[in-house]
Amino acid sequence: MPEPGRGLRDLGTPRPGVDERDMVFSRALLVPGTERYEEYYRARPQCREKDEIFRKEPGLLAPGTAYFHPLGFAAAHAAFWAVEKLRPFVEGEGDGGRAAPLELLREATPGMSGEAAPEGWARVPSDPGEVTSFLKAWALKLGAHSVGVTVLREYHLYTHVGRGSDYGKPVELGHTHALALTVEMDRQMVDRAPGSPTVMESARQYLSSGVMAVQLADTIRRLGYRAxxxxxxxxxxxxxxxxxxxxxxxxxxxxxxxTPRLGPRVRIAVVTTDLPLVPDVPVRDLTVIDFCLRCRKCADACPSRAIPLGDPEEDEKGVLRWKVDAEGCFTLWAKLGTDCARCMAVCPYSHPDTLLHNLVRWGIRKNALFRRMAVWMDDLVYGRCPSLKPQPAWMR
Ligand code: SF4
Ligand code: SF4
Structure with a gap:
């Protein structure tokens, strides 16, 4: 068990075997009386009682919730609706159409025919480093805050699909690499947690990251690979x-x-592919774990007490981690009508990406004593449980 200051230690490596059907978001979509509902709870009777608790609440973005805001909820609904419209494009067609670039070039280039492309036109770089750099730079240009590449590992994958028309099917991607990107959640909006601005911002950034990921996946498919x-x-x-x-x-x-500069104040999207990309070599920052061991601010501020106050513990797979009570958290969302995000708002790492806060982050990385002081300073300046902020003036 890691202890604060007793040398920096990592938590466990995740194990494969997470079924998306067991995620609380998937369970919330089960409709009582349907075969899928009955089948799920026959297989997992231990979940039924907890799930019936959140089913009694009005639900995310529903009228009758504590933070119902007709304009704000309509705006959030609209962004989630747009995300839904993106979903048919996440996979593209067939095997990625390895011949597509040449075909497109022939259509687009007057007088072009035959098998050979004009000099320089259909050149897909053979250097994986060149393609990787291009895709990462393009992701940043599209608006990502950070982007990185990894080899795809078994524990990254869900075992089975938990939402949509492929519900229950085994996940079989056949991909080798993944590109992950983050987008920033606006500080002013997150600061209003758990009010309606937070869910508007979540929806906005799910859409924004989704648009980027769909474009990047399509770019890769146009190079002749699956994505x-x-x-x-x-x-x-x-x-x-x-x-x-x-x-x-x-x-x-x-x-x-x-994340190093925005803490948890991000949303993530991922593109997986069989295009051989060059993985990043992550520079691990175990001071984050050490800081979390001391801080506990999110746990203190969580209205549903869903975040553990204690040390990380072994989960059912024997992996050391902090296990959040997902049902407790989601039940609160269903009461509030928003995705709460109080934990994200109060986290000292969520402060703006400014010189002063970056100096504090630097100190946290460099010195154990500073980490202890930083918890105290953050409480002093912002409060241990900062008071809730009112809606922005334009939403009142
Ligand atoms: S508030 Fe942030 S830094 Fe503090 S314990 Fe929670 S996650 Fe860690
Ligand atoms: S989002 Fe969930 S875990 Fe975070 S503070 Fe709210 S209820 Fe707690």
Whole structure:
């Protein structure tokens, strides 16, 4: 068991075998009275009682919830609707159409015929480093805050699909690499957690990251390789685990990716592919784990007490981690109507990406004593349980 300051230690390596059908978001979609519902709870009777608790609440973005805001909820619904419209494009067609680039060039180039492409036109770089650099730079240009690449590992994948028309099918991607990207959640909107601005911002960033991932996947397919975008509601991979191995951050107490400059204040999308990319060599920052051992601010501020206050513990697979009570968290969402995000708002790593806060982050990375002081300073300046902020003026 890691102890604060007793040398920096990693938590466990995740194990494969996570079924998306067991995720609380998938369970929330089960409709009582249907065969799928009955079948699920026959197989997992231990989940039925907990799930009936959140089913009694109005639900995410529903009227009658504590933070119902007709305009804000309509805006969030609209963004989630747009994400849904993206889902048919996450996979593209067939095998990726290895001949597509030449075909497209022939259509687009007057007078071009035959098998040979004009000099320089159909050249897909054979250097994986060149393609990787291009895709990462393009992701940043599209608006990503950070981007990284990893070899795809078995524990990144769900075993079975838990949402959509492929529900229950085994996940078989046949891909070798993954590109993960993060997008920033606006600080002013997240600061209003758990009010309606947070869910509007979540929806906006799921859409924004989804648009980027779909474009990147399509770009890869146009190079003649297979690629799939993993966006909200259409995941085959566990995005935070992929992002961590791509060097974008660590997994902290609240179970979210903790990025070096924005902490958990990000959303993630992933593209998996059989295009051979060059993986990043992650520079691990175990001071995040050490800081989380001392801080506990998210656990103190969590209205549903879903985040453990204690040390990480072994889960059912024997992996050391902080296990968040997903049902407790989701039940609160269903009461509030928003995705809460109070933990994200109060986390000291979520502060703005400014010189002052980056100096503090640097100190946290460099010195154990500073880490202890930083917890105290953050409480002093922002409060241990910061008071809830009102809606922005334009939403009142
Ligand atoms: S609030 Fe503190 S304990 Fe929670 S994730 Fe952030 S740094 Fe870790
Ligand atoms: S989203 Fe809210 S309820 Fe869920 S873990 Fe974070 S603070 Fe707790």
């Amino acid at each position: 799939r975008a993993h966006i909200d509601g259409s995941y085959r991979v566990i995005c935070p685990l992929v992002a961590k191995d791509a060097g974008l951050g660590e997994i902290g107490r609240m179970g979210l990716l903790m």
